[in-house]
Amino acid sequence: MRRFPQQNFNHGVRREHDTRALKRQLVMLVCGLALAGGFVVAAGQHFAAVRYGYDGEKLRAERVRLMREQQQLILQINAATAPASLDRAAREIGMQPARPSQINRARVNAATPDSDAPTVPAATTRAKSSRARSMAH
Amino acid sequence: MMPERSNAKTKTRPDASRQRVSVVVLLLVLWMLVIGGRLVYLQVGQHDELSDRARRQQQQSAKTNALRGLILDRNGHELARSLDVDSFVAEPTDEKFDARATAQKFAAVLGVEESPLRARLEEAQKSKRKFVWLARQVDAAQAKQIHELKLAGVRAVKEPKRYYPNGALAAHVLGYVGTDDEGLAGVELYQNAALGGEAGKTVFDRDARHKAFNSFEVEAAPGQSIVLTIDQNIQFQAERAVAEAMELTRAKSATALVLEPRTGEILALVNAPTFDPNGARKISDDVRKNQALQNIYEPGSTFKVVAYSAAIEEKLARPTDTIDCQMGSINLLGRTIHDTHAYGTLTVTEALAKSSNVAAIKLGLRLGKERMYDYMRRFGFGERTGIELKGETRGIVRKPEQWHPSSMGSVAIGQEVGVTPIQMAAAFATIANDGVRVAPHLVREVRDANGQAIQRATPESHRVLSTETARTMRPMLESVTVGGTAKLAQLDGYSAAGKTGTAQKIDPKTRAYSKTKYVASFVGFAPIENPAVVIIVVLDEPAGSYYGGTVAAPVFRAIAESVLPYLDVPPDTEFKTPASGGDYDELARESNADGDAQASATHHAQSSAPESAQALLPQVVEQQGASGAGGVREVVYAAASERALLMPDVRGRSVREAARVCSQLGLELEAHGEGRAVGQSPAAGARVEAGQIVRVEFGRSD
Known part of the structure; x- marks a missing residue:
C-alpha cells in the first residue's frame, strides 16, 4: 500500500520558524560552550599547575642542592684558611713566622687607612730588604 | 502556488522541543542528584577513610x-x-x-x-x-x-x-x-x-x-x-709551641692556657696529646680528657704567689724587707723543709725570684692558716671557675681545721693543695689585672640564626688584692724572669713576669712523693705595666729535665712572642740580637746555677730556641693604628729566602730534631746514618736559601 506519492513536490512549502525554540537552543548552545570552555580552561589551569608544581619541585631541589654545595664550599674555604693550612703554605714558599724584632710597627695616618706607604718612624725603621706579609684572614 | 501558511488558521501544536528540553533537564537534574548524592556520601560519610587513603597514596612527608x-x-x-x-x-x-x-x-x-x-x-x-x-x-x-x-x-x-x-x-x-x-x-x-x-x-x-x-x-x-673567646690564630700558635715541647721533653701530657686578664676571656686552651674531633669516637678517654680543668696537680712554687701577695696585702712584708732563709732549711714541728740552694738573707723580692721555700713558709707563718686559707679562696682555689665546660673540678683546698700542725710548711709552697691549670691562670690574671679577679670564660656571646647577639658573657668579678699590692707584685714576679729561676721566659722585646713551679707527683704505689715523676709549670704574664696576656704552661712528667724554668718557661716564651705582636701589643724592652743563639746558651748556663734548672738545660735551651733566631732576619712592616684595637689582626710571616737564612748548627742533634730545625727554616734535610749529627753541609753559619737541600751526617759516638 502506498500512501505517499513517490515524489513530493513540496519544495515550495515554507516552514514556520519558531524563534523561541531557536533562542532556547542558542542559549543552550552558549551555555554548553561556556561550560565546555570552562572545563577546558580549568583543565588547562590544572595541567599548568601540575607543570608548575614539577618545575617548582625541581627548583626547590636545586635550591637545596645549591645551598648544600655552598655550605660545602664554605667548609672548604674554612679548611683552606685554617692557621695550620696557611702556616704550611707559607713555609712551602719559604716563609716563616716573623719574630717580634722583625716587625716594624708603622703607625698609619687614620685619615688615609688605605695608603700603601705607611709612615715609619725613623727611630724604628729597619732594613727593609725583604718584606712579606701573609694575611691570616 | 502554495497557500499562505501564515494565514492558516491552525491550532497551536504542543512544542516538541520544550518537551525534549524538559526531558534533558530532568535527566541532567537526576544525574546531578545522583552525582551529588554520591559526592555527599563520599565526602561526608567516607571523608576520613578516603582522606587517609589519598594522603597515603599521594603524599609523602620528609x-x-x-x-x-x-x-x-x-x-x-x-x-x-x-x-x-x-x-x-x-x-x-x-x-x-x-x-x-x-x-x-x-x-x-x-x-x-x-x-x-x-x-x-x-x-x-x-x-x-x-x-x-x-x-x-x-x-x-x-x-x-x-x-x-x-x-x-x-x-x-x-x-x-x-x-x-x-x-x-x-x-x-x-x-x-x-x-x-x-x-x-x-x-x-x-x-x-x-x-x-x-x-x-x-x-x-x-x-x-x-x-x-x-x-x-x-x-x-x-x-x-x-x-x-678563643682566637684561632693564638690557639694555633699555642698548640704548636706545646706540641714542640711535648716532642722535646717527652712529657706524658701538657696543658697551656692563654688568658686576657682584664676580661677573663680565654684566648687559647691547649691540651696535649690532642685529637681530631672529626673522628673523636675512635679516641681513648684519656686523650679526650680536658686536663686544663680536670687535672688536679700540686702546683709547687707557682702557688707561693698566694703567700707573697697576701703578706704584702696584709702589710706583713714589703718587697725590700729582708728575710732570713736560714741557709736553705726550716724546721716546722719536727719536719724539715729544704731549699734547693742554701740562701742566707734575701729581700722578699729576691726570695721570690730564687723561689725560696723557707721564705714562703715564713711569710705563710706570718699570715697564719686562717688568713692563708682566706686568700686561697679569694684567689679562687678550691672552687670551680665556672668555665662553660662540663667536668671542671674544684681542686683540693682543705679548711684550716683540717690542716696538720705543720701544713703551713706545705701549703705555702704549693703542696697539700690541688689546683687546676685554669685556677692557677686565673690567680695570676688577678695580679695582672690590678687585683681584680675576673672569672675565666670561654663563651663570648650566643647569636640567633640571623646573627644577632641574644646573650653576652657577663663574667663575675671581685677584688682580691688592692691595686697597690697587685702593682707591687708585678715587678717582684718580673725579677723571676730577669734574675731568678725563669730566665728562659725572657721575651724578645717585651717584659715578662711569672713564676716557675716544679712539683713532685704522688706515687700511687708508695703513696709518697715520687723521686722520678714531676709536674713542671710556668705561669706568667706580659708586658709588666699593662699585661695583655696571662699564659700558663704545665708539663706532666717530662723526661730528662723536669724543672719549670727549664722546660715550661721556654714554652711560655714561644707562645708570648708569637701572641703579643699578633695582639698589636707595642714592645716595651730592647730586642735581643737575633743573629745568634748565644744568649740562649748563656741563659741556660745561668739557669743551671739556679734552683729550678738542671743539667740538661743547655741542651734544652738550644733545642727550644727558635732556629729563626740564628738567621739573618728580614724586616716586615706591620701597619698599626689605622685598624686600631679590635681591628683585623694578622699573623706576620717573613721571607726566609734570599740570604735571609744562615745555616744553623745541627751537630749533636738527633735526626728528628735536625728534621724539625730544617723544616722550620724551610730547608730540605738529606740525612745519612743514624744517631746524632756529626757533620753537616753547608757548614753552620753559611748562607742558605729556603728549599735548599742540606746534607747532615749522623753517627754514634761509640
Whole structure:
C-alpha cells in the first residue's frame, strides 16, 4: 500500500520558524560552550599547575642542592684558611713566622687607612730588604 | 502556488522541543542528584577513610634536619659547622634487593670488609626487616660513587654531620658530637640545647610514579651560633709551641692556657696529646680528657704567689724587707723543709725570684692558716671557675681545721693543695689585672640564626688584692724572669713576669712523693705595666729535665712572642740580637746555677730556641693604628729566602730534631746514618736559601 506519492513536490512549502525554540537552543548552545570552555580552561589551569608544581619541585631541589654545595664550599674555604693550612703554605714558599724584632710597627695616618706607604718612624725603621706579609684572614 | 501558511488558521501544536528540553533537564537534574548524592556520601560519610587513603597514596612527608649552630672564634672564624650528608639504608623487603651484590659494591666503595656486611644484610632479608643502615654520614665523594651504582633496594637519606675545618685545633674546647648530632663533650655538650635547632617538615604531593609535583614546607629552625673567646690564630700558635715541647721533653701530657686578664676571656686552651674531633669516637678517654680543668696537680712554687701577695696585702712584708732563709732549711714541728740552694738573707723580692721555700713558709707563718686559707679562696682555689665546660673540678683546698700542725710548711709552697691549670691562670690574671679577679670564660656571646647577639658573657668579678699590692707584685714576679729561676721566659722585646713551679707527683704505689715523676709549670704574664696576656704552661712528667724554668718557661716564651705582636701589643724592652743563639746558651748556663734548672738545660735551651733566631732576619712592616684595637689582626710571616737564612748548627742533634730545625727554616734535610749529627753541609753559619737541600751526617759516638 502506498500512501505517499513517490515524489513530493513540496519544495515550495515554507516552514514556520519558531524563534523561541531557536533562542532556547542558542542559549543552550552558549551555555554548553561556556561550560565546555570552562572545563577546558580549568583543565588547562590544572595541567599548568601540575607543570608548575614539577618545575617548582625541581627548583626547590636545586635550591637545596645549591645551598648544600655552598655550605660545602664554605667548609672548604674554612679548611683552606685554617692557621695550620696557611702556616704550611707559607713555609712551602719559604716563609716563616716573623719574630717580634722583625716587625716594624708603622703607625698609619687614620685619615688615609688605605695608603700603601705607611709612615715609619725613623727611630724604628729597619732594613727593609725583604718584606712579606701573609694575611691570616 | 502554495497557500499562505501564515494565514492558516491552525491550532497551536504542543512544542516538541520544550518537551525534549524538559526531558534533558530532568535527566541532567537526576544525574546531578545522583552525582551529588554520591559526592555527599563520599565526602561526608567516607571523608576520613578516603582522606587517609589519598594522603597515603599521594603524599609523602620528609623530616628536614635542623642544622646545628655554628661555633665561631672571637673573630668570626668558623670552628664547627654542620652539613647535610648522605646516609644509605637498605630495604631488604624490596624484590630487587640483592644482599650479595650490595655488600660487595658497598664494601669496595667504603673500604670495609664485605663478609660482615653481607651477613648482616642476608640476616635482615631472612627476618624480613624493612630497614637496615648500610653506611651513615658518608663523605660527598663516596656518596657520589654509591649513587652511581644505582643499587636496587638501597636509598639515601640526608643526615647532618658535624665538621671541624681546623681539624684538631681547640679540640678539647669544641668537643664533639655523636652520630645523632648530639653534643658529647666540650662546648658541643655544654651548649647542646642552644646549638641544636628544631627539625622542619616537607610534605610532597606525588604522582603515580612517586615523583613529587607539589610541596609544602615547615622550615627547620637552625640552631644558635656560639661565639667563643678563643682566637684561632693564638690557639694555633699555642698548640704548636706545646706540641714542640711535648716532642722535646717527652712529657706524658701538657696543658697551656692563654688568658686576657682584664676580661677573663680565654684566648687559647691547649691540651696535649690532642685529637681530631672529626673522628673523636675512635679516641681513648684519656686523650679526650680536658686536663686544663680536670687535672688536679700540686702546683709547687707557682702557688707561693698566694703567700707573697697576701703578706704584702696584709702589710706583713714589703718587697725590700729582708728575710732570713736560714741557709736553705726550716724546721716546722719536727719536719724539715729544704731549699734547693742554701740562701742566707734575701729581700722578699729576691726570695721570690730564687723561689725560696723557707721564705714562703715564713711569710705563710706570718699570715697564719686562717688568713692563708682566706686568700686561697679569694684567689679562687678550691672552687670551680665556672668555665662553660662540663667536668671542671674544684681542686683540693682543705679548711684550716683540717690542716696538720705543720701544713703551713706545705701549703705555702704549693703542696697539700690541688689546683687546676685554669685556677692557677686565673690567680695570676688577678695580679695582672690590678687585683681584680675576673672569672675565666670561654663563651663570648650566643647569636640567633640571623646573627644577632641574644646573650653576652657577663663574667663575675671581685677584688682580691688592692691595686697597690697587685702593682707591687708585678715587678717582684718580673725579677723571676730577669734574675731568678725563669730566665728562659725572657721575651724578645717585651717584659715578662711569672713564676716557675716544679712539683713532685704522688706515687700511687708508695703513696709518697715520687723521686722520678714531676709536674713542671710556668705561669706568667706580659708586658709588666699593662699585661695583655696571662699564659700558663704545665708539663706532666717530662723526661730528662723536669724543672719549670727549664722546660715550661721556654714554652711560655714561644707562645708570648708569637701572641703579643699578633695582639698589636707595642714592645716595651730592647730586642735581643737575633743573629745568634748565644744568649740562649748563656741563659741556660745561668739557669743551671739556679734552683729550678738542671743539667740538661743547655741542651734544652738550644733545642727550644727558635732556629729563626740564628738567621739573618728580614724586616716586615706591620701597619698599626689605622685598624686600631679590635681591628683585623694578622699573623706576620717573613721571607726566609734570599740570604735571609744562615745555616744553623745541627751537630749533636738527633735526626728528628735536625728534621724539625730544617723544616722550620724551610730547608730540605738529606740525612745519612743514624744517631746524632756529626757533620753537616753547608757548614753552620753559611748562607742558605729556603728549599735548599742540606746534607747532615749522623753517627754514634761509640
